[in-house]
Amino acid sequence: MKTDLKYTPLHPLHLSLGAKMVEFAGYDMPVQYPLGVMKEHLHTRTKAGFFDVSHMGQAFLTTTECALGDEGAHEKIAAAIESMVPGEIRKLKKGGLRYSVFLNEEGGVLDDLMITRPGREDLQGMLYLVVNAAMKARDFALIQEKLAGRATLKIADDRSLLALQGPAASDALEKMVPGVSSQTFMTMRPYEWAGVPLIISRCGYTGEDGFEISVPNSHAEEFARLLLSHRAVEAIGLGARDSLRLEAGLCLYGHDLTAETSPVEGNIKFAIGKRRRQEGGFPGAERIQRExxxxxxxxxxxxxxxxxxxxxxxxxxxxVDGESIGVITSGGFGPTSGCPVAMGYVTAPFMDTGTEVHLMVRGKAMPARIADMPFAPHNYFRG
Amino acid sequence: MIKYTNEHEWLRIEGDIVVIGVTPYAAEQLGDVVFVELPDVGKSFSQNDDMAVVESVKAASDVYAPISGEIVEVNDVIVEEPSKVNEDPAGEAWFVKMRVSDSSQLDALMDEAAYKEFLENV
Incomplete structure (x- = not known):
């Protein structure tokens, strides 16, 4: 084992559950538990899966142009973050969250992230950000550089992040945190659990209904063990997390999205706000508007x-004529689909659903088709 | 007689034919097997050549020819039902039968006691 690996506060829990650990983004993380990737995947789709995603980067971004809660404070912090992302943040509802991307000057994706606007009046002017583990150091440095003089960034490394995903997630979490089951997809609410402040978002990265729960490190293991004591909940490792998000058609940064791919090429146009398509004002706007x-x-x-x-x-x-037209960026077996599934980039003439292509596997051309995503239907709770 | 390789394959020797499979340890390491590709009957391999492919949900792994020889039979059961590799790796889920071309290669492989000791040090 590498000695410079980082641990999440749930590391002892993973070991006690018998997880197989691997290095991921500098952390020693559970790739699977004794249940195994296949059963963990299927359990999440039919009941509820618990994931430790504490390696991801949480932070609070606060305007310095006025006091929190002042008239227009949200518009100020929204304008600041909108200089880095193409998403509509200004009109994001109180207590709403949005998927977006940091862009470089060429319109390439530097990372994907979740941006949340607090619901509380006295916290307007603040945003809660969740970014990828592998990119968090660079993302946070970039924010501090780009938004110097406009906003301050407080990295929330005192908080763990737990995900509970699957059709039984809402019932299981409701027992611990009454009220969460009425929350709709892509909303956040603050809660208190035994005096501990929680930030709960109805979102996730499996395609299933579910939640991400930000909890202070000091209470992360206690909270996790209580969740796991529910008979519908099993601990799920990174292996199944990857097959779940692949079936759901969701991108893994560094694979399906990179600094070379734009959000238009990446087929995540929904991350670009309507107003912003017209106005621009984000890095690489020229290329993205042209595309x-x-x-x-x-x-x-x-x-x-x-x-x-x-x-x-x-x-x-x-x-089918043997011309190279693209590359697979994520691929594997979809346990819910019951067959291999993949995503990748192809050039313009070959984008249409149903187009026959060949995949070069071990020197042989395997027939395949361009297909609609997701491969497993999304089951989000929209109220 | 059963022999083992340090790549966690087992070989059951039946005259000049050996039945080849992967050990329970290998099956556990592979995880849930979802795809198996076996060589064509009649194909010859040298020792350590890539002979078969096993894919789990997570990753693809090569299975090496543990000895030199010619494939005389392959087990279509595991092609049809890859999960058999996890269920019964030492029995029903054998991979191929090979005609040995150099029996001295068998002598160099581990017996059961040696493999058990090898496993303790993995």
Missing amino acids: LSEGPSRLRVGVLPEGRAPAREGTVIQS
Whole structure:
């Protein structure tokens, strides 16, 4: 084991549950528990899966242009973050959250993140951010550099982040935190649990209904053990987290989205606000506006192999004539789909659903088709 | 007689034919197997050549030819039902039968006692 690995506050819990640990983004993380990837995946889709995502970066971004809660404070912090992301943050509802991306000057994606506007009046002018573990150091440095003089960033490394996902998640969490079951998809509310302040968002990254729960490190293990004591809840590792998000058609940063791909190419146009498409004012706006009006030269699409062999990341996609037209960026076996599933980038003439392509697996051309995503239907709670 | 390799394959020797599979330890390490690709009957391999592919939900792994020889039979059961590799790796889920071309290679492999000791030090 590498000695410089970082641990989340739930590390002892993972070991006591018999997890197989691997290095991920500098952390020693559970890749699977004794249940195994396949059963963990299926359990999450049918009951409820508990995930430790404390390695992800949580932070609070606060305007310095006026006091918190002042008239117009939200507009000030929204304008600041909108200089880095293409999302509509100004009109984000109180207590709402939005998926967005940090962009570089070429319109490439530096990371994807969740941006939350607090519901409380006295916290207007603050945003709660959750970014990827592997990118958090760079994201936070970039925010501090770009927004110097406009906002201060408080990194919330005193908080753990737990996810509870699946059709039984709401009932299980309601027993511990009364009221959460009435929250709708992509909203956040603060709660107190035995005097401990919680931030609970109805969101996740599996395609299922569920929650992300931000809890102080001091109470993370106690909270997690109580959740796990519910008979519908099982601990789920990074292995199943990856197959769940792949079936849900969701991007893994560094694989399906990179500094070279724009959000238009990445097929996450929903992360670009309508007003912002017109106004621009985000890094790389010129390229992104051009791709929006003319169409991108390549696009992230779903790919369904026709055989049973999974096509992994890096697999070359060819046209049926043998011309190289793209590459698989995430691929594996979908336990819910019961077949191999993949996503990747293909050039413009081959983007349409149903297009026949070849996947070059171990030197052989395997037939496959461009397919709609998600591969497993989303089950979000919209009220 | 059963022999083992340090790649966690077992070989059951039946005259000049060996039945080859992966050990329970290997099956556990692979995780839930979802795909198996086996070589064609009649194909010859040298020792340590890539001979078969096993894929779990997580990743693809190569299975090496533990000895040199010619494939005389493959187990279509595990191609049809890859999960058999997890359920019964030492029995029903054998991979291939091979005609041995150099029996001295078998002598160099571990017997059961040696493999058990090897496992303790993995």
